[in-house]
Amino acid sequence: MKKLLNKSMKAFVLYAGIVLACSIPAYYAIVDFIWEHELKEHNRIMSEATRQNLQAMSLSDTELNEAVLLWNKLRPETQLQQVETARPDSTYNIYRKNKYIPSKGWDRFQGLVTYFPINGKTFRLTQEANMEESHETIIAIAAVAFVFFMILLGGLIFINRKISEKLWLPFYSSLQKIKTFDLHRPEQIRFEPTTTEEFEALNHHLEKLIDGNIAVYKQQKEFTQNASHELQTPLSIVKFKLDLLYQSKPLSEEQSGIINDAHRSLSKVTRINKNLLLLAKMENSQFNGKEVIDLSALVASHVVLLEDFLEDKQLTVQLQLAPDVSLSGNKVLVEILLTNLIMNAVRHSIPEDTIRITLTPARLEISNTGAATLDEKLLFRRFGSSSPNTTGTGLGLAIVRQICQLHGWKEQYLFKNNLHIFTVTWA
Missing domain, CATH: 3.30.565.10 (Histidine kinase-like ATPase, C-terminal domain)
Structure with missing residues (x-):
């Protein structure tokens, strides 16, 4: 058996746990999508800035080649290469081992490939950005969300338990009075007034039910006791008359059998009467001595x-x-x-x-x-x-x-x- 409060609390905690479990992949998907979108915008902005700067410099072919070589050496995460024809812009994701910090393992990169002309020649610019930090951000956000979620859940459970204990106090008070009620020692029960409409209605109907049962029980006891007392005298008279009839003038075997049957039935009725009287005395607490x-x-x-x-x-x-x-x-x-x-x-x-x-x-x-x-x-x-x-x-x-x-x-x-x-x- 479980208390009603614990049953509702269990359902509440289970629901909260399911919401928390579903929120973690949702956090991951949303943050990863935002991070990926921002990196795309970053790559596009950097590519556009590179294009405009190179086109605005008006370099000669020799200076342009030297600038491209220097650019590729200084910005290894980007590659500027001359190509034959331009193609539509494209993006890609790739995992690559970190060559600068090998212990870090594999990193995730998002790249943008774009084409633009410089001095009448077509160049391809590959712009990459490391996405590995998104996982760390997601883990940090999930951890903080989990901590605050647990604080919120614990606070709600504590507040709900305190409020419920106060709200259910009239119910437990009424329940305790009902537990101590004994129909064999009936006493009128008066429940404490409460400001809760449902509990007030429950207490009112319980009082009516208990008072009705006490009244019926007292009537039954009085009837049993009175009937037993009233039956004693006529039963004794009937028994006496049967004894006189049995001792009178000679009886036939059939008459003797009828009298014996009547004696047996009368004895059973007498025992029933004594037992009913005994039950009435016990119900009236007349056997208190121990x-x-x-x-x-x-x-x-x-x-x-x-x-x-x-x-x-x-x-x-x-x-x-x-x-x-x-x-x-x-x-x-x-x-x-x-x-x-x-x-x-x-x-x-x-x-x-x-x-x-x-x-x-x-x-x-x-x-x-x-x-x-x-x-x-x-x-x-x-x-x-x-x-x-x-x-x-x-x-x-x-x-x-x-x-x-x-x-x-x-x-x-x-x-x-x-x-x-x-x-x-x-x-």
């Missing part, structure tokens, strides 16, 4: 308490308990967590199979064999039917998740090697 719990001893004692359920399916328990594993938590809730996890393993185990319980200083793992994986999306949800053959209330694993959330633990389900593995991690 103590240091000897988890190794608690797990071992719970396996003994649930022996009847294990014997019904002829299950065996394989214990791997690290000694003296202790953690801080609410003992009542930890006992409920252990009961729900072990009973969940019992319900989904194949008869005459083995349940494995492993306890380490960092986690508790309970596994049992199974034919197929459970639906993880529904597994820890209230009344989520993770398996079509379940006989539970649909609240046991939801209670496990709620207990883990209250203690800051992490629950996890994994199906591996035909094993349902439930893990609670606290370290």
Whole structure:
């Protein structure tokens, strides 16, 4: 994950780098073109000045020949030669080894060849100029441009980061408040006012959304708690009446079966009611008390308490308990967590199979064999039917998740090697 500011800055720097890379050959082409054009003009001006000066001197043929020889010796970069016929002017570029400074290597020259008459004779003037300095000029210009470009880029990045940090400060402030918000301990959030229209609109709608969620959450908790309390009395009455009916005058086998079915359904409804009431109490933070719990001893004692359920399916328990594993938590809730996890393993185990319980200083793992994986999306949800053959209330694993959330633990389900593995991690 990358911050939004870094993503935009990366694109900006990448674009700037591409522009810089493209500007270097552009600098070279433009400066070289200007330099070459100026040298052409220089050669043309020098050639024209030479022509006019020679024509204005009115030399004799002998003096002219001597002047040409002297000119060629004094100006080796030019050559004045007599030719038979005149031709159109032309230019050329040539690389030639520097005969005066051999260590300098090869130099680039641009030449102009022009023709003009003197004393009725046609002469050819070759005028050359060294272009090697253009490369040095181009390198110097590119280096200076690069330095100033980097200074400009660095300044823009620094200024943009400082401005962005100030502009995004209301956003990060709002984000921090949202991170600390807990729906189980709802408190109204009021965001700090900002002069940025977009952030002000965002904060306004977030406040409306959070206030609405808090209101709905409180209504749901009150409904669950009130419904559970109100159901306790009629459920007890129905159970009492069924017990009286079962103990009354002799019943037929069919009537006895109907009463037993009603008892089983009533027991399930009673368990659902108790579990809903337990969830409501946890959501209302009625289990705040914590103590240091000897988890190794608690797990071992719970396996003994649930022996009847294990014997019904002829299950065996394989214990791997690290000694003296202790953690801080609410003992009542930890006992409920252990009961729900072990009973969940019992319900989904194949008869005459083995349940494995492993306890380490960092986690508790309970596994049992199974034919197929459970639906993880529904597994820890209230009344989520993770398996079509379940006989539970649909609240046991939801209670496990709620207990883990209250203690800051992490629950996890994994199906591996035909094993349902439930893990609670606290370290």
